Every structure is written in structure tokens, then in C-alpha cells.
Amino acid sequence: MSADNEHSENGDVGAREESGSEGAVATSTDRLVDLYREMAQIRAFEEACNRGFRQGKIGGYLHVYIGQEAVATGFLQAYKEGDKVITAYRDHAHALLLGTDPKAVMAELYGKGTGMVKGKGGSMHLFDVERGLMGGYGIVAGHIPLGVGFAYAQRYQETDHITQLYLGDGSMSNGAFHEAANLAGLWGKDGMCPCLFIIENNKYGMGTSVERTTAMTDLAAKFDAYGIEHEKVDGMDVEAVIECAERVTEQVRETGKPYAVEALTYRTVSHGAADFMEKYRTKEEVNEWRQRDPIGLLEKRLLENDALDEEKIDEIKNEAKELIAEVVKFADESEQPDLDELYTDVYTGADEYMGKE
Numbered sequence: 573m574s575a576d577n578e579h580s581e582n583g584d585v586g587a588r589e590e591s592g593s594e595g596a597v598a599t600s601t602d603r604l605v606d607l608y609r610e611m612a613q614i615r616a617f618e619e620a621c622n623r624g625f626r627q628g629k630i631g632g633y634l635h636v637y638i639g640q641e642a643v644a645t646g647f648l649q650a651y652k653e654g655d656k657v658i659t660a661y662r663d664h665a666h667a668l669l670l671g672t673d674p675k676a677v678m679a680e681l682y683g684k685g686t687g688m689v690k691g692k693g694g695s696m697h698l699f700d701v702e703r704g705l706m707g708g709y710g711i712v713a714g715h716i717p718l719g720v721g722f723a724y725a726q727r728y729q730e731t732d733h734i735t736q737l738y739l740g741d742g743s744m745s746n747g748a749f750h751e752a753a754n755l756a757g758l759w760g761k762d763g764m765c766p767c768l769f770i771i772e773n774n775k776y777g778m779g780t781s782v783e784r785t786t787a788m789t790d791l792a793a794k795f796d797a798y799g800i801e802h803e804k805v806d807g808m809d810v811e812a813v814i815e816c817a818e819r820v821t822e823q824v825r826e827t828g829k830p831y832a833v834e835a836l837t838y839r840t841v842s843h844g845a846a847d848f849m850e851k852y853r854t855k856e857e858v859n860e861w862r863q864r865d866p867i868g869l870l871e872k873r874l875l876e877n878d879a880l881d882e883e884k885i886d887e888i889k890n891e892a893k894e895l896i897a898e899v900v901k902f903a904d905e906s907e908q909p910d911l912d913e914l915y916t917d918v919y920t921g922a923d924e925y926m927g928k929e
């Protein structure tokens with residue numbers, strides 16, 4: 573991430589690195605340092621969003637990704653140009669990782685005309701079609717049928733692209749999930765649905781735990797009902813996520829069959845800006861998960877390997893703060909959208925989204 577949309581010091585962190593060995597990823601130290609930097613910037617971005625909301629600069633609603641950074645960071649390492657990414661409303665990190673200018677992301681949250689969707693979408697509706705981000709959706713599970721549809725279209729149009737479909741644990745109790753998973757399994761039998769379901773199981777929906785919403789808490793296993801293979805991954809460990817992401821993405825791309833990964837993660841902050849998590853979570857539980865914070869875990873590993881020292885860590889964190897301060901300044905000083913914009917981009921054809929003439 574950089575305010576001018578340049579690549580980071582050690583190259584584009586979104587780029588896939590050849591591993592050499594079968595399936596396994598040789599996660600080089602440089603690459604891990606890049607990922608650490610990227611996650612630190614995402615964290616600083618999200619913290620700035622929380623401040624912006626409290627100051628009344630960000631309107632509407634706000635859901636940050638604090639604690640879950642390793643999931644999108646890891647999975648998007650397997651992203652290839654032409655692939656599609658679709659997620660719910662906790663979407664800032666996905667846009668930043670796909671390379672959208674962070675200034676345009678923050679300006680969007682500030683409702684400004686310089687925002688990535690001209691200030692019309694806000695936090696929950698980020699889109700960057702050019703970079704494969706197909707949204708940003710506020711209706712829980714509403715995006716799941718769309719993601720499955722994108723994957724079908726990718727094979728129908730005879731491409732080798734895949735769709736990364738991120739979904740929350742809470743969305744899996746919604747009917748839209750079950751209908752879409754059923755079709756994905758069915759189409760997948762003919763190699764016609766290269767959809768990678770990425771369940772971000774952060775243990776809670778909106779104030780309600782997984783245990784209180786479903787008798788079947790093994791979420792990955794629900795995909796058995798639809799003939800979709802699945803596994804679980806430690807969503808706090810970015811290296812584990814990358815290993816899984818590279819391997820299963822390859823499989824989905826090759827076979828055209830859907831696959832599901834349940835990433836076990838935790839949002840160490842409230843569900844959204846108007847949620848008081850103290851009502852339904854104990855301090856002990858939150859503190860326990862903070863010990864496994866994805867950025868902290870990677871930092872520890874890099875310190876142990878002498879890939880980083882305290883001085884370098886401070887430098888990376890300060891750089892992240894400076895970058896985000898610039899981003900916030902840009903958003904704050906940008907103009908409101910033009911009134912003429914009110915009726916533009918309201919309707920569009922699906923063909924345009926799929927890159928068809």
C-alpha cells in the first residue's frame with residue numbers, strides 16, 4: 573500500500589512468488605517483511621477510520637478488520653490478474669491489498685467526490701472493478717449468490733480465472749448461502765464453478781456468537797451437504813494462510829470446482845462502530861485472542877529470525893502512521909461530490925462488469 577499507489581520496497585506484495593516445490597510456498601523473508609509492513613498499514617488505516625468515525629467525519633456505518641488482517645492478506649497472495657474478489661461490508665483491507673489507492677479508499681469513507689466510488693458507496697460498498705474487487709455488500713449473505721455467479725461466468729467465458737468469495741460465519745445461517753452453495757456444488761461437478769469460499773469465522777455475528785446461531789458449529793463441514801471439499805486454516809497465522817491459499821487456489825483454477833476454507837480468526841474490536849462488545853464477550857477471551865494477534869505473531873517470528881529488529885519495527889510502524897496521516901489529510905481536504913453526480917452510475921450492464929463487449 574502506498575498513497576501514490578506505488579509498489580513497496582521489496583516489490584508488489586500482492587504478487588505471487590514462484591515456490592519451486594510442489595504446492596508449498598517458499599515464503600521468503602523479504603516477502604514476510606513486506607507482508608508485515610502491509611498488515612501494519614492496514615491496521616493503521618483501520619485505527620484512523622475509528623478515529624474518523626468518532627470525529628463525525630465518517631458517516632453511515634463502519635466495520636473495521638482489526639484482528640483479521642492475516643486472512644485477506646494471505647489469500648490475496650494467490651490472486652492473479654483477472655480473478656474476482658467479493659466480500660461483505662468489512663471490506664477496506666481487501667481494497668487496499670488489491671492495490672486501490674488508500675487515499676481513494678479513505679475519501680470514499682469520508683463521502684468525498686475523490687472516493688473510489690465517488691463518495692456514493694461508503695465503507696460497506698467499496699468497488700474497484702479494474703482490480704477485481706466486485707464489492708463490498710451490506711446485506712448479510714446477499715453477495716454470496718453473486719460470487720457464485722461470477723465464478724460460473726468465468727468458466728462459461730472459458731477463462732482460467734477464479735472468484736475469491738469471502739463470507740462471515742453469520743452469513744452461513746442465511747438462506748442465500750445455502751442456495752448458492754448448492755448451485756456451486758452442482759456446477760462444480762462439471763468443472764463450471766471455480767469459486768473459493770473463504771469463511772472468515774471470527775466467532776461472532778452482530779453481538780451473537782456462532783454457538784448461539786447454529787447447532788452445527790463446524791462451519792467448513794456444512795459444505796459437505798453440497799459436495800464441496802473443505803478445510804480449516806489458522807487465520808491468525810499469515811504464513812499458514814498463504815500456504816493454504818496458494819495450494820487450494822491452484823486446485824480451484826485447475827479443476828473449476830469450488831472449495832471452501834474456514835479461516836479461524838477473531839475480530840479484536842467491536843462488530844461495528846455502534847456495537848458494545850463488552851455485553852457479549854469477556855475481557856479474558858478478547859485478551860487471549862490479542863495474544864495471537866496476526867501482526868504480533870508475525871512480528872515475533874521475524875524478530876526471532878533476525879529478519880527485523882526493534883529499530884526496523886519502529887521504522888515500519890512510523891512509516892505506516894505517516895502514510896495514513898497523509899491519506900486522512902487527503903480525504904478531509906477533498907471536495908464533496910458534485911450534485912450532478914447524483915444520477916450518474918446508477919444503472920449499468922452486467923456485461924461491462926464481466927469484461928464482455
Ligand SMILES: Cc1ncc(C[n+]2csc(CCOP(=O)(O)OP(=O)(O)O)c2C)c(N)n1
Pocket residue numbers: 662710711712713739740741742743744774776777778843
Ligand atoms: C440480511 C441482513 N440481516 C441482518 C443484517 C444486520 N447485520 C449486519 S452484520 C450482521 C452479522 C454478520 O456476521 P458475520 O457474517 O459473522 O460477519 P462479521 O460482522 O463477523 O464480519 C448482521 C446480522 C444485515 N446487514 N443483513
Ligand SMILES: [Mg+2]
Pocket residue numbers: 740741742772773774775776777
Ligand atoms: Mg463473524
